[in-house]
Amino acid sequence: MSLLLDLFTIVAVSGGLFFFLAGTVGLLRFPDTLTRLHALTKADNLGLGLIVLGLLPQCPDIVSALKLVAIWALVQLGGATASQLIAEFARRGGGER
């Protein structure tokens, strides 16, 4: 059982790392501000989400597990509103000089 859980952790965390890779590559390679923003949100949602999911079986106690979920939920809220604000900012031309 514990082997299975460990395997789950390794797969999920590796998946999270992949989305961080995707976010970074997109942020560096995509051609304009809004597409880069699109890449960034993948790291917010899936990168951190999968890492948190993978860590849940490894939590020493229930409070830590709840905190992990709270961290993920807060990053969802913060990441979604932040990218919306950055997009509004960029579209108003605040991004350009």
Add this chain to the structure above:
Amino acid sequence: MSLAVDLVMVLLILTAAVWTILARDRRDAVIAFIVLGLLLSLVWMRLLAVDVALTEAAVGGGATGLVLLRACARLLPVEADGALPGLRLQVAVGVLCAVVGACLAAVILSPPEPAPSLAPAVAAHMEDVGLKNPVTVVLLAYRALDTLLEKVVLVLGLIGVWALAPDLFWGGRPASLRAAVPSGTLTFLARVLPPIGVLIGIYLVWNGADHPGGTFQGGTVLAAMWLLVMMADLGDPPETRALRLRRLVAVGPALFIAVGLAGFGMADGFLSYPPGYAKPIIVAVEVALALSIAVILGLMVAGPAAKEPDQ
């Protein structure tokens, strides 16, 4: 591998720090400074200084960026008038910063061997205070005077900010923090986040007695929530003459000083706590300090009064 991680961190920090200085646009420099704060928080985590990492995460993430970007916005109309600092002033500021940096580097690069440490002494007497977080024990018991003076400095800093207001505006409201263009997203965030943020702020203060956390971290989080509400135009900055506001500013340091003076009668002298009551006293002082810190930091970001007080 740990050496490789350290090298990566050093490289990233140097990149952010150098870019903060070299960036031509002021706003770009502030963004690099925010990045630097995030990286420093990770470094403190790596050094196992969780309390400091928490402070850096709260102050760097919630307060510094706001205060600096607001300063940028304030400078725009000044710059439009062409009132840029002259070359001589720029060079003088650069030289002074370099001197301060060099002095700090000299101190840090030549530590005494072995490094002096009072950690064993603190660990041996932890039980006398009744708290489990050694950082809080040092800050509020053994070095309480330093902490008290630090909070008084915050109050003096706020008075300094207020003093920048023209006579006409004294006691009035600071300029509104509301965002340039109304944004539904921002309003949404300012309605959803503060209840959670206030809870986390209180948790950090309460937790500080026995685990990493404490007044400054909690107070900064509370201040950030208040600022978010003001930026989303759900509440204006209060009049700086309001009595209730000024009481909140003073309550933390005042209670701390009162406790300190009570030490003459009830214990061994200024800022010593009667045996057995150390923990409740420290927690009460921490709560009051967190309130004051939250209000002071919020008001510092809001800035000096910019309107005539209401009649």
Add this chain to the structure above:
Amino acid sequence: MAEFLFAAAAIVLVLTGLGLARMLWGPSPADRMMAAQLLGTGGGAIAVLVAIAGDMTAVLDIALTLALLAAFAAVALTLGEPGSKRRGGEE
């Protein structure tokens, strides 16, 4: 398991660190802010990985604080917008 999680934290650090190139290239402040945003999320990921791997639950509070304040830098960016905020604020 702990070693794998520490290694994962190191990889997140390197990846989000590479993202800082966007902070240098820009071209717009929005692009630069995205690098900070990615580093903030990455910092949260690093903190949760280290907290569980090293069994230091206090480190979770760092991640919690970073997550709570995740949007603040982006919110602050709108403060620095030229021509509107200050004049709007003075009335």
